[in-house]
Amino acid sequence: MAMGAADVVPGVSGGTIALIVGVYERLLRALGSCTPDKLLWLARGRFGETWRAIDGTFLVALIGGILTSIAAFANLLGYLLHTHGELTWSFFFGLILVSVYIVGREVRRWNLWTLLLTALGAAFAYVITVAAPMQWSSAPLFIFLAGSIAICAMILPGISGSFVLVLLGLYATILGAVRSADLFTLAVFAAGCAVGLLSFARLVSWLLEHARSATMAVATGLLIGSLNKVWPWKQTISWRENSKGVMEPMLQDNVMPATYEALTGEPSWWIAGLLLMMLAVALVLTLEWIGQRISRG
Template sequence: MAMGAADVVPGVSGGTIAFISGIYDRLLAAISACTPAKLIWLLKGRFRETWQAIDGAFLFTLLAGILTSIASLARLISYLLDNHPELIWSFFFGLILVSVVLIGKQIQRWNIWTVGALVIGAVFAYLITVAVPLQWPATPLMIFIAGAIAICAMILPGISGSFILLLLGLYAVVLGAVKDFNLSLISVFALGCIAGLLSFSRLLSWLLEHARNITLAFLTGLLVGSLNKVWPWKEVISWRVDSQGERVPLLESNLWPQHYQAVTGEPAYWQWGLVLMLAAVVLVLLLEWLGKRVSN
């Protein structure tokens, strides 16, 4: 359900929540198990074997939680994003900040390679958050590639797949295809997502198994770099028009809370923002404590 809530917020990755909750490795393993061979198993009637091989109970429960959360929390989160964005972003800022510490603690050995991976991850994520959007042509090949890239971003902590589509200039195209039920374009995008998900999840699983410290350091760096995107107090520099003809922020710059009201004319609500940051920290620490009790 927490992953579903994160997916509703543009710029926040469900992969971040998977990492925080300790299910990241299991999620990658389950996705990696969904190979073409399993499809052949299904065609041969080997349903129970297939279900067990892909950790079906886990994937089904996770998907049910995500869909339940999107259906129940989408209106609340959309309302907060429209009316009190600094509050919802404060909560996610605290969430990611404490995650940096917790995931960093899992790195068993620090050396020049892990530090380098941390820096590279942080710089990479930061550059994505400040990148100027491109305008890829909406051809089938570009839609396929965009789907593969976006789905890879969705399972990486700190990087939002919808934000990647926005940077590629195809967010409105894909959203419009879903709205208009354009099956040909949706099918091409879905195939790209499947190809990217199956290949990238295997790569990540292999890296976590054979170079865990360096991989964890890189993923921690992604979280550090993404803090720029989820900083609650921002000034809009430029706007874009979405598929519904409404103006939405395109490029933004961060402000200190004391400057926010002077620049934007809106109240900063920094006290409530700080409370929500602390609440997010407490929530994550509580989840970690409960997780350890269950595992013991």
């Protein structure tokens, strides 16, 4: 459910949550085992063997929690971001900030090479966060392609699949489909997610097995670069009209709380924001502690 809540928010990665609570590599192994030959197993009646091979109980529990969370929190998170944006983003900033520490610890040896990879990952994530959003068509083919791209980001620590949808101009479309239970749009999007997930998970598993420190160094950099997106206090540089005719920010610059108050005339709530950042840090460290106990037990 924590992964689902994270995936709803542009800037926060469900893959980061999976890594923090200790299920990330198990998830990749389970997804990587969902190969075409398993369909032949099913056709031959090898149901129990197939279920064990794909870690079916784990996948069903995890995916069920993600879907439940998305359905339950889509409206709530939309409301919080609209009415209490600075405080909500402060909490998310704390989540990602402490995740830099958590993921960085996975690098077995820091050297010039891993530092370079971290810098490259940070630069890549930063460029993504400052990119101007596009506007893809909401035709089924583009919904399918968006799903396959976004899901790859969702399972990478540091890259938000929701933010990829924002860049493609389809975030409001998919979130609206969740809210209105548009089953056709959701089915097309889910099909794209399935194709992207099953192909990309095996690549990430291979990288973790053969180049773990390098992969985690890049993931650490991605988290550092994504902090730019979730900084709570922003100045809107330009606006755009979305598909519903509502004006929304397109390009924004990060500013300090005092500058935010001077520019907008609104309170920055920086003390409450700082407390929420600290709460997020405590929450992540608690989740990690629980995850470690579960993995040991």
